[in-house]
């Protein structure tokens with residue numbers, strides 16, 4: 001049984017859809033993108049593991065609502081990767097994520113830049129000034145959100161990127177980087193981990 005308030009919402013949706021202002025283009029590009037857009041819209045009602053499955057991520061991966069993968073055909077992803085709300089994983093230049101990586105909410109991981117396209121006034125669709133480079137995040141690493149990972153950067157294994165960082169250089173295995181541009185804050189060695197585990201159990 002639909003109550004009158006729900007009927008009102010359904011009628012409004014229909015009104016917007018059928019109004020002259022709500023225009024959809026019938027071009028080859030629009031037709032190609034539409035399937036992706038509608039799928040993304042509907043994935044809003046999926047759970048995080050359903051959404052990861054929809055994107056072809058392996059066993060144990062979870063993707064929160066609003067998270068987006070660009071060029072997923074170029075993504076290599078390990079098991080048990082967690083992707084937070086509204087994160088963007090750009091795999092257009094190649095992206096490798098190791099197992100048990102956490103990508104925090106609002107993290108942007110880039111593998112392309114279109115800076116030259118704009119500077120040269122040639123940022124039209126399909127322009128040749130886009131630089132693409134492989135970006136990697138090693139297994140067991142944690143990227144706090146919101147942070148930006150630049151194209152071509154390699155973050156090693158068991159690293160921490162602190163929230164609000166902009167990572168512009170490679171990050172060695174077992175280190176904590178933070179800030180903008182991100183720099184070394186400390187090593188993630190057994191002693192630091194033991195201290196963190198101790199603090200955790202005391203709380």
Ligand SMILES: CC(C)(COP(=O)(O)OP(=O)(O)OC[C@H]1O[C@@H](n2cnc3c(N)ncnc32)[C@H](O)[C@@H]1OP(=O)(O)O)[C@@H](O)C(=O)NCCC(=O)NCCS
Pocket residue numbers: 104144145160162163164165178179185186
């Ligand atoms: C990783 C974490 C446990 C480290 O704890 P911490 O108390 O910040 O770590 P430490 O005290 O060992 O050292 C951090 C150092 O980086 C600095 N730092 C902390 N946050 C920073 C940031 N965002 N940018 C730059 N530097 C930062 C600290 O000042 C400190 O420097 P110092 O040693 O010169 O004083 C904690 O920061 C954390 O949990 N962050 C993630 C939170 C999060 O994203 N939660 C949501 C998803 S689960």
